[in-house]
Each structure stands twice: as C-alpha cells, then as structure tokens.
C-alpha cells in the first residue's frame with residue numbers, strides 16, 4: 001500500500017498528491033510516469049511524476065478529475081493509501097545543454113513539464129516557458145515555473161489571466177521573435193501537442209511531445225498504448241513517452257484515446273449514483 | 277490382469293452452458309473415479325512416464341498411493357518435484373509429455389496422469405482451506421539474499437527451492453499479483469485464479485518475500501539489486517512482448533493483442549465491468565488471429581463476453597495448429613468458427629476509427645520449412661473479407677527487452693531471448709535466467725523445471741562451485 005502524505009487542491013478539479021513510494025522515488029527522473037491503481041477493483045491509470053524527493057522517498061502526482069478513477073482518487077485524503085503505485089516507467093526525457101529551449105505546457109500538462117524545465121535550467125539551457133490555462137481559477141504552479149524559466153509567458157483561453165488565447169498563439173509569436181531555438185518540449189492535450197508540432201515544423205525545430213496514450217500495463221507487454229511514429233508502430237510506455245512530435249500520427253492517437261468513451265461514461269455515471 | 281483400456285471420463289460443463297460463464301470447464305475426479313483411474317497404471321519397472329515429465333515426478337509412486345487411498349503420501353511425492361500440481365494438473369500438455377510415453381498408451385488410452393495429479397492437488401487445497409497446512413521442510417536460514425525477478429512459474433519454483441535450501445529469497449514482480457501468465461494470461465475457465473493464489477500462498481508461508489509494482493530495469497537495475505545486497509539474481513521474466521503483423525489498419529479501435537485482451541479480462545477482471553473499473557469491448561463478431569493455445573484462450577474468452585461469432589483465422593490447416601488437442605476440441609464444441617488456410621492482409625475501419633472488416637487472403641501449403649511444418653503460401657487473387665467489430669492478434673510473443681536494454685554485458689539472441697550456459701548462468705556473473713525469457717513462449721512445467729535447475733546452480737554459485 002502507498003500512503004498519501006500530502007494533498008493539495010490546485011484548482012477546479014485539479015489535485016496534487018505526494019505519495020510515499022520510496023522504490024519509485026529512488027530512481028525517478030523527469031519525464032517518467034507511474035501507473036496507479038486506487039483500490040482492489042480499480043483500473044490502472046498512468047500519471048506523470050510531477051516531482052520526487054529521493055530522501056523523503058516520495059513522488060508527487062498532479063491530476064485532473066475527469067472520469068471515475070480520477071474522481072475516486074480525488075476523494076482520497078492524507079493518511080489514506082493507494083493499492084498500487086508502479087514505476088518509474090517510460091524513458092526519462094533526454095535533457096542536455098541544448099542552448100535555447102522552449103517548453104510548452106497546457107493545463108494539467110504544466111505539472112509534468114515542471115521537472116523537465118527544472119532539469120533543463122540546471123543544465124544551463126535558456127528556458128522560455130509558455131504555459132496555458134483554461135481561466136484564472138485554473139492557474140497553478142506559476143511561481144514554481146517562474147523559478148525554473150528565464151522567461152515565463154502565460155495565457156488563458158478566456159483572457160482572465162495573462163494573455164488571451166491558446167499557448168500556440170504565444171508560441172507563434174515566440175517563434176517569430178526568437179532566433180536559435182534548439183528544441184521545443186510540449187506536454188498537454190493531444191490536440192494542443194499536435195498544434196505545437198504543426199507550428200514548429202516549418203521552422204525545423206526538433207520538437208518533443210510526451211504522449212498520453214491509453215495504457216494498461218505500462219511496461220511494454222500489452223500494446224494498448226501503441227502509436228504510429230514515422231510510419232512505425234511504437235509502444236508509448238516502453239519506447240516513449242517522449243517522441244519526435246513531427247513524426248507522430250496525432251489523429252490516430254486522438255482516435256485511440258476515444259476507444260472506451262461509452263464504457264467510461266457508464267462507469268462514471270454508476271459511480272456518481274453510488275456516492276450520492 | 278484385465279485393465280480398462282479406456283480413460284476414466286471426467287465430468288465437464290456442457291458446451292451450451294459453459295460458453296456463457298467463466299467457471300471451470302472440466303470438473304475434476306471424485307475419489308472413486310480417481311482410484312479407478314489409478315488402478316489402470318501398470319506400475320511399469322521402466323516407468324517411461326517419469327522421463328516424460330519435465331520435472332520428473334515419481335509418477336508410478338504417487339499413483340500407487342492414490343490407489344491405496346494414501347492421499348497425503350501422494351501429495352508429498354508430487355510436492356518433492358512440483359510445487360504447483362493444481363496448476364500443472366490442469367494446464368500441462370500431458371499428451372505431449374508424461375502421457376505421450378505412458379506404456380498403457382500402447383494398448384489403449386494412456387493413464388490420465390494429469391487428471392490424477394489435479395485430483396490429489398485439489399484434495400490438498402481443500403485440506404489447507406480447513407487449516408490443515410503442512411509447510412515443506414526447510415534447511416536452517418543462511419541469511420544469504422537472493423533476488424528473483426518475475427513471479428511466473430519459473431520464478432516461483434526457483435524461489436521455493438532456494439527457500440528450502442535456507443536462502444533469504446525476495447521475488448520482485450512488476451504486476452500487483454504473483455503468478456505471471458497463470459494470472460494474466462490463462463483464463464479463469466481453464467485455471468481458476470483462486471487456485472493459483474492458494475498454491476502460491478505456500479511460498480509466503482515458507483518465508484519467501486514478495487515485492488510488487490517493481491519493474492527490474494526501471495525501478496532498479498540488476499546492478500542496483502547487487503548494490504542492495506543480493507548475492508545472486510534469477511531472471512524469470514517471461515516472453516511478454518506481443519507481436520503484431522504490421523499490416524494496414526492494425527491500430528484501429530477494437531484491435532487487441534491477445535496479451536492486452538487477456539490481461540484486461542483475467543488480471544483486471546474486465547469481464548465483471550462495471551463492477552470492476554477496467555473496460556473491455558463487448559463485441560459481436562470477433563476475429564482471432566493465430567492457432568496456438570493463446571488464440572484458443574482468446575477466442576473462448578471473447579465468446580464468454582457475449583460474441584455471436586468468433587472466427588479463428590489461421591494460416592495453416594488444422595493439423596498444423598500448435599494448440600493442445602483438448603483445447604481445439606473444447607473451442608470447436610463451444611462454437612468457435614475456424615477459418616483455416618487464411619491470413620489477414622489488412623483491417624478496414626469506420627470513420628470513427630473502429631475496425632469493421634478484416635480482409636484475408638487464402639493460403640495453400642507448400643514445402644516444409646525449418647520448423648518442419650508446411651509453409652503457407654498466399655493464393656493470388658483469393659482475397660475475401662469478414663465483417664467484424666473486434667480482432668485479437670495472437671500470433672506470438674517474444675521476450676520483453678527491458679532488462680537486456682538496461683543491463684550492461686547481458687547477451688541476448690536473435691529474438692531477444694537471454695543466452696545462458698548449461699547451468700542457466702547468463703553472460704553476467706551471478707545472474708541466472710530460465711523459463712520463457714530463455715526459451716521463448718513454452719510451457720508452465722518447462723519453466724518450472726528451469727527454475728529448479730537455476731536454484732541448484734545458484735546454490736553452487738554461492739558455494740563457489742561454479
């Protein structure tokens with residue numbers, strides 16, 4: 001069992017939890033994720049490691065409540081325990097001294113982009129961060145992101161905080177203004193990552209996206225997470241989750257994310273009845 | 277002496293009934309039936325059956341004990357060589373192993389060795405349920421730590437033997453339960469999960485430690501395990517990497533690897549969705565690609581999830597099917613439709629990205645290939661389509677590459693299998709390997725045999741003998 005040591009509400013439907021998972025914390029690196037099972041009858045869901053503390057033996061997850069499992073997880077409190085926290089999984093993000101880099105995070109994707117930015121910064125890169133939220137209420141980790149960025153640009157869809165618009169609107173400007181961007185990192189909803197990839201493609205700037213495919217095992221033995229990258233089938237969990245965004249078939253990824261829409265709805269409705 | 281030439285029949289759930297449930301199909305022998313079957317054994321002085329069993333169970337001795345109604349003795353004899361008889365008695369391909377060489381087979385049916393093994397094992401489990409537990413005898417603890425990676429049959433039997441020798445054994449398992457393919461692959465109706473769990477619980481009672489949610493190669497490297505004080509490591513990580521055909525449309529919704537399909541259903545209990553949270557598609561027309569045990573299991577599982585048609589598409593003919601004869605018969609009785617000498621060439625999807633058809637090509641058999649089976653050759657222009665809403669690809673698995681990728685100096689073969697010497701030692705000192713990770717997909721009992729050999733070798737390695 002894996003104890004919840006700290007719980008923090010980051011915004012509407014957004015929760016942070018610090019979990020006691022010493023085995024995971026010992027070897028976790030930015031870009032990796034865990035597979036969590038909340039309870040005995042639960043499903044396995046992947047969540048990115050948003051932070052880790054090797055000495056305390058903890059990993060931090062940040063999640064958005066969207067369906068049954070994330071809502072159920074959101075009902076758990078400090079002192080409660082989760083059935084399974086499995087990891088760290090996936091390949092760590094490849095981080096070197098590139099020079100000037102841009103990180104683009106959207107919504108819940110801002111959490112996992114934080115440790116990546118931190119490591120990029122510590123390796124001496126000039127980090128331009130572009131983070132986008134739905135609205136002002138949803139803003140979290142602004143200061144954390146600022147502390148690891150040379151420049152931080154914020155947008156909200158409704159303009160209630162920072163610039164009005166999408167992260168890609170900001171990115172467009174940055175691409176026009178800034179020279180010598182060596183690499184772009186992006187994490188967020190698949191549509192957003194696709195838009196980022198389309199935008200950097202004409203500039204031939206290598207762009208890395210952390211994909212969020214459906215997963216079951218998280219260790220390369222089921223193939224649920226398969227994606228097409230450069231015409232080849234890859235497993236997101238074991239070959240990724242980072243891939244060259246210019247080669248990813250995002251349309252296929254988005255279709256695959258919808259495979260269980262009906263079942264997910266049924267499961268969530270049933271749960272809402274039960275907790276009423 | 278006048279012995280019955282026929283195998284004592286075992287009761288089974290009727291096909292029309294069982295295709296709607298996940299309960300076990302064969303129901304086991306009663307005491308009377310077991311004694312009757314045991315009396316068919318000739319107690320041959322040459323007992324070829326023992327050689328036929330990969331772990332060399334003293335078969336005539338345990339059968340004699342059954343005949344004499346000394347059931348405790350029978351289980352002790354079996355336990356000397358085989359820790360999981362309730363499992364092997366159910367899933368061993370006996371017709372190719374112990375029973376293939378049984379002398380009775382020359383005059384009639386071979387003795388039902390597997391069925392008798394299952395009988396005594398089930399009797400033992402029943403006793404254990406009543407609290408009458410006999411934990412196997414152990415040497416004095418020697419405090420030497422050994423790590424076992426993977427809790428499939430290979431890892432479990434290696435752990436049991438080392439524990440009996442007095443070692444301090446820890447099993448590291450990636451999933452949240454022990455058993456490997458026994459829990460995530462082989463379906464409930466062939467091997468009830470409660471039985472696997474009960475058999476494995478014996479190991480904890482012997483003092484073997486289990487650490488779950490631990491992926492060696494990621495959570496810790498092999499070197500990391502040595503740094504943590506383990507003196508030797510056994511790799512029993514199986515052949516879990518699913519193969520795809522890499523044909524157009526294979527990533528459409530509704531197309532599963534057999535591993536994913538069976539893991540959702542068996543390990544995650546998706547057949548009980550929405551009581552359990554893991555979803556699975558309840559399809560009406562299912563294509564299963566392949567002709568082995570895994571394909572049969574997937575097909576029969578799809579049927580139990582409510583499919584009206586399950587097509588088993590296999591590129592050779594029925595004779596070449598690698599699945600166990602018994603399982604082919606079971607599948608056929610339940611209504612699985614065999615589409616033989618056919619091979620998928622592409623999948624066709626709807627606008628939402630779900631599979632709606634599979635296009636196949638007819639095959640004919642040519643000259644035998646390196647495996648001795650006749651090579652299937654496509655017949656040009658013979659394409660045809662089948663309407664489906666789900667496909668399950670069961671064309672095989674290869675060893676998972678994660679450990680090889682993260683362990684310096686670990687030598688692997690062409691298919692990613694870990695290379696070992698006659699003692700099952702790998703190219704890295706102190707690291708041993710056995711089971712499917714070495715042989716490629718094989719059988720439960722061969723994996724157990726390898727685990728036991730590795731235990732002996734590890735003991736010798738620690739004593740400085742190898």
Ligand SMILES: Cc1cc2nc3c(=O)[nH]c(=O)nc-3n(C[C@H](O)[C@H](O)[C@H](O)COP(=O)(O)OP(=O)(O)OC[C@H]3O[C@@H](n4cnc5c(N)ncnc54)[C@H](O)[C@@H]3O)c2cc1C
Nearest residue numbers: 045046047048063064067068069070212213214215257264
């Ligand atoms: C590598 C990776 C890292 C992720 N990191 C985070 C994170 O840090 N924070 C966060 O909030 N979310 C993250 N996700 C997404 C998260 O796993 C899903 O939001 C979650 O599984 C939804 O579960 P649910 O039952 O609440 O919702 P459901 O109603 O079941 O599903 C809602 C949607 O979530 C996606 N989803 C459902 N099941 C899975 C699954 N088993 N695997 C992946 N996606 C699924 C599907 O697109 C689905 O339509 C990550 C996904 C991946 C693959």
Ligand SMILES: Cc1cc2nc3c(=O)[nH]c(=O)nc-3n(C[C@H](O)[C@H](O)[C@H](O)COP(=O)(O)OP(=O)(O)OC[C@H]3O[C@@H](n4cnc5c(N)ncnc54)[C@H](O)[C@@H]3O)c2cc1C
Nearest residue numbers: 426428429430450456457461492514711712718719720723
């Ligand atoms: C559907 C199906 C049906 C079958 N039916 C039969 C049958 O009827 N009769 C028969 O004899 N055989 C059958 N087999 C084959 C048999 O199950 C296997 O040969 C046997 O289980 C192999 O045992 P193993 O211990 O080598 O590996 P596995 O049983 O595969 O166990 C390996 C274990 O290692 C774990 N693992 C993998 N990598 C790591 C890692 N890096 N770190 C930690 N843990 C890890 C896995 O999660 C797994 O639990 C069947 C196989 C399948 C898939």
Ligand code: SF4
Nearest residue numbers: 329364368373374390
């Ligand atoms: S373990 Fe398998 S091969 Fe050996 S006696 Fe039992 S059924 Fe036969």
Ligand code: SF4
Nearest residue numbers: 317318320325378379
């Ligand atoms: S070969 Fe058959 S008949 Fe002979 S001892 Fe073995 S089980 Fe009995």
Ligand code: FES
Nearest residue numbers: 218220222223237
């Ligand atoms: S989630 Fe199973 S292979 Fe990636």
Ligand SMILES: [Mg+2]
Nearest residue numbers: 067068069264
């Ligand atoms: Mg869900």
